[in-house]
Amino acid sequence: NAGVTQTPKFRVLKTGQSMTLLCAQDMNHEYMYWYRQDPGMGLRLIHYSVGEGTTAKGEVPDGYNVSRLKKQNFLLGLESAAPSQTSVYFCAIDGTSGRAGYNEQFFGPGTRLTVL
Amino acid sequence: GQQLNQSPQSMFIQEGEDVSMNCTSSSIFNTWLWYKQDPGEGPVLLIALYKAGELTSNGRLTAQFGITRKDSFLNISASIPSDVGIYFCAGDTNTGNQFYFGTGTSLTVIP
Numbered sequence: 001n002a003g004v005t006q007t008p009k010f011r012v013l014k015t016g017q018s019m020t021l022l023c024a025q026d027m028n029h030e031y032m033y034w035y036r037q038d039p040g041m042g043l044r045l046i047h048y049s050v051g052e053g054t055t056a057k058g059e060v061p062d063g064y065n066v067s068r069l070k071k072q073n074f075l076l077g078l079e080s081a082a083p084s085q086t087s088v089y090f091c092a093i094d095g096t097s098g099r100a101g102y103n104e105q106f107f108g109p110g111t112r113l114t115v116l
Numbered sequence: 117g118q119q120l121n122q123s124p125q126s127m128f129i130q131e132g133e134d135v136s137m138n139c140t141s142s143s144i145f146n147t148w149l150w151y152k153q154d155p156g157e158g159p160v161l162l163i164a165l166y167k168a169g170e171l172t173s174n175g176r177l178t179a180q181f182g183i184t185r186k187d188s189f190l191n192i193s194a195s196i197p198s199d200v201g202i203y204f205c206a207g208d209t210n211t212g213n214q215f216y217f218g219t220g221t222s223l224t225v226i227p
Contacts, residue, residue: 004158035217042120042204043159043217058214090158104149105206105215107158 003027004108006091012114013081021076021111023091031094032074033058033105034066036087043090049074081115088112122205122218129195130226137221138189139205147208148188149215150179152201159204163190195225 003026013019023032033048035058045058049068063085065077078085091108119142129135139148147166151159163174165181165188172179178191188207192199205218 040219042122042219043206045214045216048214104161104164106161107151109158110156 004091004093004106006089006108006111008111009109010112012116013078014116015082017081018077018079019081019113020078021089021091021113023074023076023108024072025074025093026072027093027095028071029093029095030071032068033092033094034064034074034076035090035092036060036085037090037110038087046076046089081113083115086113086115120205120207120216120218122221124221125219126222126224128224128226131195131197133195135192135195135199135223136189137203137223138187139207139218140187141207141216142186143209144185145188145207145209146185147215148179148181149206149208150177150188150190151204151206153204153220154201162203192223195223197225197227199223200225 005024007022030051034046035043037043044060046064047055047058047061047066049055052071055066067075089111092105095106122139149164150162152162153159163172163179168181168185169183170181176193181188202220202222204220206215208215
């Protein structure tokens with residue numbers, strides 16, 4: 001998974017509980033992303049970060065918060081989990097294949113979250 | 117968000133057959149990426165395309181960046197059982213390094 005790790009791998013929450021998902025990279029990349037994947041809907045961008053201390057909203061940011069206090073780590077928080085947030089969450093980093101100026105996204109192994 | 121239409125949604129083919137799938141967008145893209153995802157795993161990058169008309173191969177896989185910059189296709193030749201999985205296209209409009217993903221093509225290869 002291109003040096004991208006995610007913890008935890010699985011989690012079950014009750015409605016209203018909070019939790020934080022951790023994405024860590026060991027390759028010093030600036031850009032990091034959080035996606036959710038639901039059946040039949042592909043991957044949708046929740047939030048992303050273009051560098052330490054910066055975050056931005058993606059396509060489906062509501063109900064989530066993020067932080068990038070350290071360049072290596074990108075945290076995704078759910079303050080009050082809802083059943084609609086049951087999904088598989090993927091972290092990605094923007095790397096390069098070696099061609100200067102070209103970016104590609106590499107994904108972590110995913111976190112499967114169920115909200116009851 | 118951007119609309120990316122990926123087709124077909126699913127395919128069932130015999131081992132040894134060739135496969136073709138495509139993606140079309142409502143906007144012009146600067147980059148097209150093709151991924152494969154196995155069950156329980158994250159997507160793995162197969163091919164990246166950066167120029168209109170570009171044709172790139174990776175083993176038995178070939179992908180092309182459409183001339184209009186609004187489409188791309190992926191071909192798999194002589195399919196084998198390990199090609200089974202879900203294939204995703206993704207495009208980048210070069211506005212903030214955001215990629216938009218297709219809904220995936222599920223491929224089943226019958227031995």
